[in-house]
Amino acid sequence: MSAARSLPWFARHEARLAWRDMLAMMTAGQPRRERRVAIWLVAFAVSLHAIAYLVLRPYVSREIQPDLPTLIAVTSTILLSGSAMLSQAMESVTRTFYTRSDLELILSAPVQAQKVFAVRIGAMALSASLMSILLMGPFIDILIFRGGPRWLGAYGILIAVSLVTTVLAVALTIKLFQLIGPRRTRLAAQIVAAIVGGIFVIGLQTAAMFSGGTFSRLSFLQSSFVLAHVPGEHSILWWPARAALGNWHALIWVLGGSVLAFLAITARYAPRFAGYVLAATSTSIRPRYRQSGSNRFRVGTPAMVLRRKERLLILRDPWLISQSLMQLLYLSPPALLLWHNYGRGSTAIVLVPVLIMSAGQLAGGLAWLTISGEDAPDLVGSAPVAPGRLLRAKIEAVMQCIGLIFCPFVAGLLLVSRYQALIAFAGIFLAAASSTAIQLWFRAQAKRSQFRRRHTSSRIATLAEALISINWAAAGGIAVTGSPLGIIVVLLAAFLLWCVWRLSPARLR
Amino acid sequence: MNPDQTTPALSIKGLRKSFGRPAVDDLALNVRAGEFYLLLGPNGAGKTTTLRMVSGLLKPDAGEIRIFGIDAIADPVAAKRITGWLSDEPMIYDKLTPLEYLEFVAGLWSVEASVAAARARELLGWLNLEAHARERCEGFSRGMRQKVALAGALVHDPKLIILDEPLTGLDAGSARMVKDVLAEKVRADASVVMTTHILEIAERMADRIGVISGGRLVAEGTLAELRDQFGRGQASLEDMFLTIVEQDRAAE
Numbered sequence: 001m002s003a004a005r006s007l008p009w010f011a012r013h014e015a016r017l018a019w020r021d022m023l024a025m026m027t028a029g030q031p032r033r034e035r036r037v038a039i040w041l042v043a044f045a046v047s048l049h050a051i052a053y054l055v056l057r058p059y060v061s062r063e064i065q066p067d068l069p070t071l072i073a074v075t076s077t078i079l080l081s082g083s084a085m086l087s088q089a090m091e092s093v094t095r096t097f098y099t100r101s102d103l104e105l106i107l108s109a110p111v112q113a114q115k116v117f118a119v120r121i122g123a124m125a126l127s128a129s130l131m132s133i134l135l136m137g138p139f140i141d142i143l144i145f146r147g148g149p150r151w152l153g154a155y156g157i158l159i160a161v162s163l164v165t166t167v168l169a170v171a172l173t174i175k176l177f178q179l180i181g182p183r184r185t186r187l188a189a190q191i192v193a194a195i196v197g198g199i200f201v202i203g204l205q206t207a208a209m210f211s212g213g214t215f216s217r218l219s220f221l222q223s224s225f226v227l228a229h230v231p232g233e234h235s236i237l238w239w240p241a242r243a244a245l246g247n248w249h250a251l252i253w254v255l256g257g258s259v260l261a262f263l264a265i266t267a268r269y270a271p272r273f274a275g276y277v278l279a280a281t282s283t284s285i286r287p288r289y290r291q292s293g294s295n296r297f298r299v300g301t302p303a304m305v306l307r308r309k310e311r312l313l314i315l316r317d318p319w320l321i322s323q324s325l326m327q328l329l330y331l332s333p334p335a336l337l338l339w340h341n342y343g344r345g346s347t348a349i350v351l352v353p354v355l356i357m358s359a360g361q362l363a364g365g366l367a368w369l370t371i372s373g374e375d376a377p378d379l380v381g382s383a384p385v386a387p388g389r390l391l392r393a394k395i396e397a398v399m400q401c402i403g404l405i406f407c408p409f410v411a412g413l414l415l416v417s418r419y420q421a422l423i424a425f426a427g428i429f430l431a432a433a434s435s436t437a438i439q440l441w442f443r444a445q446a447k448r449s450q451f452r453r454r455h456t457s458s459r460i461a462t463l464a465e466a467l468i469s470i471n472w473a474a475a476g477g478i479a480v481t482g483s484p485l486g487i488i489v490v491l492l493a494a495f496l497l498w499c500v501w502r503l504s505p506a507r508l509r
Numbered sequence: 510m511n512p513d514q515t516t517p518a519l520s521i522k523g524l525r526k527s528f529g530r531p532a533v534d535d536l537a538l539n540v541r542a543g544e545f546y547l548l549l550g551p552n553g554a555g556k557t558t559t560l561r562m563v564s565g566l567l568k569p570d571a572g573e574i575r576i577f578g579i580d581a582i583a584d585p586v587a588a589k590r591i592t593g594w595l596s597d598e599p600m601i602y603d604k605l606t607p608l609e610y611l612e613f614v615a616g617l618w619s620v621e622a623s624v625a626a627a628r629a630r631e632l633l634g635w636l637n638l639e640a641h642a643r644e645r646c647e648g649f650s651r652g653m654r655q656k657v658a659l660a661g662a663l664v665h666d667p668k669l670i671i672l673d674e675p676l677t678g679l680d681a682g683s684a685r686m687v688k689d690v691l692a693e694k695v696r697a698d699a700s701v702v703m704t705t706h707i708l709e710i711a712e713r714m715a716d717r718i719g720v721i722s723g724g725r726l727v728a729e730g731t732l733a734e735l736r737d738q739f740g741r742g743q744a745s746l747e748d749m750f751l752t753i754v755e756q757d758r759a760a761e
Binding site for chain 2: 297298299300301302304305306308309312313316317375376377378379380381382383384385386
């Protein structure tokens with residue numbers, strides 16, 4: 001057994017907490033579900049392997065050579081997952097800074113706080129590694145199965161990317177902290193994380209659209225323009241890609257370098273972490289006397305004040321704003337495409353499904369916030385207003401926000417084609433209404449601050465929300481081509497929605 | 510005589526609620542108009558469950574609840590219109606200012622804007638929150654949050670005020686302020702039903718005291734009546750309370 005307060009002792013403590021936390025998240029706090037969750041996980045892993053097999057089959061049947069186009073494709077995949085991992089790591093670092101939980105206990109104990117924070121930085125890297133292995137592992141397994149053990153190097157690259165992105169997130173967040181102070185860092189870090197998470201894929205997509213008029217990132221990466229502007233294939237820049245492709249020499253250098261970078265940055269920042277955490281947590285306990293609102297008292301009908309309250313709370317929620325920004329960011333390539341191809345009438349097949357999918361996902365989040373994430377349920381419940389009227393006002397608030405965000409896109413489409421605008425409008429409305437209905441059927445009272453963990457309260461609701469949004473998006477995409485097949489997808493979406501209703505707790509209420 | 514003076518502010522008959530085991534079991538009690546009624550009981554006695562049913566936040570399994578003669582189960586909206594509820598956990602919106610919060614509550618109860626504005630300012634003044642009226646609640650201390658929530662419970666000028674442990678976690682100054690506001694409301698003819706573990710309040714403020722144990726009302730009366738029934742000589746309320754609860758547990 002490791003000595004109390006040593007690094008391994010803290011690591012064991014953190015591992016136990018993380019394990020229980022993860023278990024609670026997977027089972028939504030119900031221990032009886034453990035077996036069912038295990039079965040689902042196995043099924044998930046098997047289906048991911050099947051998908052990976054289908055996707056990779058045409059590529060791994062032939063010998064992959066580390067030529068320049070392959071190195072570019074592998075490097076962009078690494079950068080793509082790296083940007084997503086950096087975004088996640090920044091979220092984790094911000095959470096560590098601003099969540100008080102056990103920090104006051106630990107910091108008030110006679111222990112070296114740097115040990116705790118070194119372990120916590122390590123835990124972030126570990127969880128990032130595990131998450132990337134969970135998602136990318138099946139693809140690597142298929143590559144190993146079909147192409148041989150040289151592909152094991154890809155696992156090494158995943159670990160290296162996790163280590164680098166974690167310490168990069170630590171360094172970035174601390175830099176923000178030093179630059180703008182603890183109070184503003186929280187929001188800024190969330191926004192930076194959202195931008196970092198999407199910027200690479202969006203940048204690539206935009207470049208692909210404008211240079212080649214294509215939506216295929218791969219075609220863009222293999223284009224003569226890119227091949228002419230990147231360094232030669234012997235450049236050090238391609239070492240991570242070479243390592244992933246089975247070059248052990250490159251793997252040792254890349255993995256060794258990332259471990260060294262991790263240790264160096266952890267050693268540099270862990271001792272300062274305690275000070276930053278204290279500064280950050282004290283901002284959340286010190287009264288933040290921010291003046292807002294007007295002196296004028298405006299009282300309308302209960303429905304009006306409810307809608308106004310929901311709008312105000314959404315607008316004043318920094319995390320939600322950063323998430324919405326992310327949604328809008330992902331909408332920027334199709335928006336640019338709309339502008340670029342204005343008048344040519346060929347964009348809707350891509351734009352409409354993207355709009356519909358985004359509307360469904362955004363509405364799901366907003367509906368959870370307004371319906372389940374009510375911070376004063378007793379107040380609203382004890383008000384002399386019929387429950388149905390309260391719910392209607394909350395749903396109206398969600399639909400107003402969706403309308404506000406998506407109206408400009410529909411208006412843009414209207415300039416191109418009335419039919420496409422109509423399909424987009426119907427799709428956006430149906431996707432948003434479906435997601436809102438699902439949130440309504442599966443509502444479970446929670447605090448708004450639990451928004452991050454909203455997916456854990458009902459796996460069915462989360463899955464259904466995504467699946468039905470995809471269906472509406474597909475139906476919209478098919479409908480703009482004028483194909484009658486769209487009706488089948490519409491019927492499928494309606495059937496899925498009916499199935500979700502049958503499974504929902506609302507049916508039993 | 511005003512008909513409201515003869516109609517009980519709160520009348521409960523045969524109230525039952527079970528969460529696997531009975532939480533409230535055939536409870537009956539009456540609170541007179543203009544009365545400060547204190548509900549005492551050990552942890553898990555059913556006080557909060559009772560008050561949540563009265564406020565329309567929980568549906569009873571059986572029984573009758575009337576608020577100034579209005580059937581609160583058949584017509585909850587009408588009953589809620591004249592009721593104010595405050596729970597032990599101040600539930601307010603962090604991102605709203607006290608003024609915005611009161612504006613929202615006034616809207617829910619359909620209070621006319623000018624009346625609501627005047628009442629809001631009066632309440633914020635009483636509760637010493639004027640200086641913070643336009644600051645977001647996110648940095649407020651527990652005491653300040655509880656005072657904002659109390660102002661919310663009173664902004665529509667309810668005839669029946671229901672408070673569940675409103676003084677939990679408040680410092681002496683804030684607790685005094687809340688007690689003063691409640692006393693003022695009772696003077697203005699409002700009725701108050703309140704639970705607390707602070708027995709000193711019962712001795713100083715309550716017109717009548719009800720003791721709940723095991724979901725049933727086991728004793729009720731003024732302090733003097735309870736003393737006559739359960740106390741010996743100058744027994745403190747704490748001694749009487751413990752005697753009542755012990756007697757009830759022994760009887761079970």
